[in-house]
Amino acid sequence: MTAVDSHASVTGQTPVGATLRDVIAAYVGLTKPRVIELLLLTTVPVMFFAAQGVPSLGLVVATVLGGTLSAGSANALNCVYDRDIDEQMRRTRRRALPRHIVSPRAAFVFGIVLAIVSTLVLGLWVNWLSAGLALAASAFYLFVYTMVLKRRTTQNIVWGGLAGCFPALIGWTAVTNGLxxxxxxxxxxxxxxxxxxxxxxxxxxxxxxxxxxxxxxxxxxxxxxxxxxxxxxxxxxxxxxxxxxxxxxxxxxxxxxxxxxxxxxxxxxxxxxxxxxxxxxxxxxxxxxxxxxxxxxxxxxxxxxxxxxxxxx
Missing domain, CATH: 1.20.120 (Four Helix Bundle (Hemerythrin (Met), subunit A))
Known part of the structure; x- marks a missing residue:
């Protein structure tokens, strides 16, 4: 780590040399887009199944948008909590927080804002049952998996993985408003x-x-x-x-x-x-x-x- 990067990690400032493109890419990276892609692959097909045909395009867009923001929120907050170990692992050391392109405080605010917006999008444009399920999944991922299970038990991913199962329920409730x-x-x-x-x-x-x-x-x-x-x-x-x-x-x-x-x-x-x-x-x-x-x-x-x-x- 350079002296500039070290100073940035303490002050929360963007390191010198980081372009606007770098910062935008860093915020997008906090949401873990590849993980979100997989979650959406278990949401949209279930909507087709629940509708027994092609669901409303507007409903699909609202559900995908809300689900993306919700998962992105959970992933960003996970990055904030796990930044100490992410900095030491080869697989994660290139993430935004280990590279100090985004400060922990900024990433935390970003995650909270995404959570609020996703809940409103799902609640107002889909239904409040879907919004509640998405919020529950994010809370479980952060508080149960990230903070409790991940660093304590070999069964961390077995039970922590429950959070990743919720999109199947959300896809169904988005169409039917029931389970x-x-x-x-x-x-x-x-x-x-x-x-x-x-x-x-x-x-x-x-x-x-x-x-x-x-x-x-x-x-x-x-x-x-x-x-x-x-x-x-x-x-x-x-x-x-x-x-x-x-x-x-x-x-x-x-x-x-x-x-x-x-x-x-x-x-x-x-x-x-x-x-x-x-x-x-x-x-x-x-x-x-x-x-x-x-x-x-x-x-x-x-x-x-x-x-x-x-x-x-």
């Missing part, structure tokens, strides 16, 4: 998907987590033990995904897609487990292969959720 079993099933799909997805990434960066004493499962368990857990969660995830068929009375397209996607996911999980039994070397285990597939799996599964009512007419 039902179908979005609960999709909520549970995301819940059981989160550990395999996150543990695969954590295996890749386990040295980073170990250096900052964050007890992610791959830090405290062998690659084989983590892979075995991933396989177990993957089987439950696929089983839950298939439950949507009888519970929601889908057409035949969804269960076919769920079987094909689920079988492929299970093959990848079992292959990673098999590799981990021969070596604990990450170049052998290849956890990022499962991580990238997990993103594709969830995206395609929810696309199938959106397409099923359109193809079943």
């Amino acid at each position: 039902a079993w179908a979005p609960v099933v999709l909520f549970l799909v995301v819940f059981f998907w989160t550990p395999p997805h996150t543990w695969a990434l954590a295996m890749r960066y386990r040295d980073d987590y170990a250096a900052v004493d964050v007890p992610m499962l791959p830090v405290l368990r062998s690659g084989e033990a983590v892979a075995r857990q991933i396989v177990a969660y993957s089987w439950v995830m696929v089983a839950v995904s298939l439950a949507l068929w009888p519970i929601a009375g889908t057409g035949v397209f969804y269960p076919i897609a769920a079987v094909v996607l689920g079988a492929t996911f299970l093959v990848e999980a079992h292959l990673m487990w098999a590799r981990s039994r021969t070596s604990d070397d990450l170049s052998v285990i290849k956890p990022m292969r499962l991580f990238h597939w997990s993103n594709l799996y969830l995206s395609l599964l929810f696309v199938a959720v959106a397409l099923d009512p359109l193809l079943s007419r």
Whole structure:
């Protein structure tokens, strides 16, 4: 860190040399756009499913805008709380706060403003049930996962991941202004998907987590033990995904897609487990292969959720 950067971190001023473009990019980065993209992929398809067709464009736009602002708020406040460990980890040290482009105070105000605006957008333009669910998800992510679970237990991402499941509920309530079993099933799909997805990434960066004493499962368990857990969660995830068929009375397209996607996911999980039994070397285990597939799996599964009512007419 340069002397200028060190001074900026104390005073909260933008470091000399940072352009307006740098500052704007830093604020956008605080919201973690890639995470938001994944959350929206579990919101919009559920809206199609709830509407049993194409929902109102205005409703979709309002829900996406409110959901983006809500998730961005939670992510920004998470960056404020975790700035000490973010500065030490390779994966996160290029974020805005570790680089001192944005001060912690400014990032905190930014997060709070996003939370207020997102609640008003969802409440006034969608409905207050959706607004309440979004606010609850953000509060859970910040107060339960970030402040309590993340640095204390290997089960941090299992229960902390509940926050990332709420978009499935919000997509449904945005259209129906009520809850039902179908979005609960999709909520549970995301819940059981989160550990395999996150543990695969954590295996890749386990040295980073170990250096900052964050007890992610791959830090405290062998690659084989983590892979075995991933396989177990993957089987439950696929089983839950298939439950949507009888519970929601889908057409035949969804269960076919769920079987094909689920079988492929299970093959990848079992292959990673098999590799981990021969070596604990990450170049052998290849956890990022499962991580990238997990993103594709969830995206395609929810696309199938959106397409099923359109193809079943």
